[in-house]
Amino acid sequence: MNAPQPTARAFTDNERRHFLRYTDTGQWPLLRRFPISADLHTDLLAQMLASTPETVRALVRSLHDETRATAVRMLSDDRYREAVADLPFRPGDRIVAVGDSITADRLGWFELLATSIGLAGGPTAGLINLSISGNTTADVLERFDLLEAAKPSRVLLMLGTNDARAHGRAGSYRMATAHETERNLRALVDLVTRDLNAEITVITPPAVDQHRADAFFSDVPLRWHASDVAEVADVVTKTAPGAVDLHRAMSAPGRGDLLESDGVHPTPAGQEFILSRIVEHLRAR
Known part of the structure; x- marks a missing residue:
């Protein structure tokens, strides 16, 4: 006897747009190792x-349009425009971002950076986003072959939020201990700098709003604890002393508008804040 097939859930366009904001099947490891056409990716997402x-296609286009409009507005600020022009990217460079949903975000800081450079007519560096929602430091180690295949000259690496992710209702089990996160980060820095002979900029995970996170995830066996994310941020700065410390910057008073209702993901304003910190860091270096 055949098992009953699950009934397809009905989604609103806002729910679809939110899903597409953080999901790019083109980055999934299996589908990068065994590529399919762009049309098949669209069909998969539609299914x-x-x-x-x-x-x-229309929803993805609306996200791209929003990113472009934000980049245009940001470039109207003299300080930001000059900072983008001063970035240490040379023609022919390949700048690769590696991270989780915070960087995979189609409205996120790396997409804003790539769009800003294109609009400003900056160096013709290639900007490649290899970030995948939900990734931990261990996940990125597992797909290091795909990072190598991108041939980066510089890697921008922001990981750790999902290392601190905890699962369970009665218990709470983190995806990685602080020791495991440190080991994985050290391995990634070593692999990027020695195996790939590339520069690396490491970025701490942003802070988490505990009140919002508790309320948003109250019905699922999934948790983020602000103290765990803070511990991961400390591990990052210990492992890479020159890291961009977003966690400290976003923990400052008056930053409540920088996180979505889930208390974990940055709002569009939060993504602008992240980008401004990263751009100023790269410019100063």
Whole structure:
């Protein structure tokens, strides 16, 4: 007897847009190692969202349009425009971002950076986003072959939020201990600098808003604890003393507008804040 098939869930366009904001099947390791066409990626997303390819394309286009509009507005600020022009990227460089959903975000800091450089007419460096929602430091180690294949000259690495992610209702089990996170980060820095002979900029995970996170994830066996994320941020700065310390910057008073209702993901304003910190760091270096 055949098992009953699950009924497809009905999604609103806002829910679909939110999913697409953080999901790019083109970065999934299996589908990078065994590539499929862009149309098949769109069909896959449409199937997942009980939608049509046309709707998926329109929603993705709306996210790109929003990113472009934000970059245009940011470039109207003299300080930001000059900082982008002063970035240490040379023609032919390959700048690769590696991270989780905070960097995979289609409205996120790396997409804003790539769009800003394109609009400003800066150096023709290639900017490649290899970030995947949910990734831990161990996940990135597992797919190091894909990072190597991108041939980076510089890697921008922001990881750790999902190392601190905890699972369970009665118990609480982190994806990685602080020791495991440190070991993985040291391995990644070593692999990037020695195996790939590339420069690396390490970035701490942003802070978490405990009140928002507790409320948002109250019905699922999934938790983020602000103290765990702070511990990971300390591990990052210990492992890479020159890291961009977003955690400290976003923990400052008056930064409540920088995180979404889940208390974990940055708002568009939060992504702008992250980008401004990273750009100023790269410019100063």
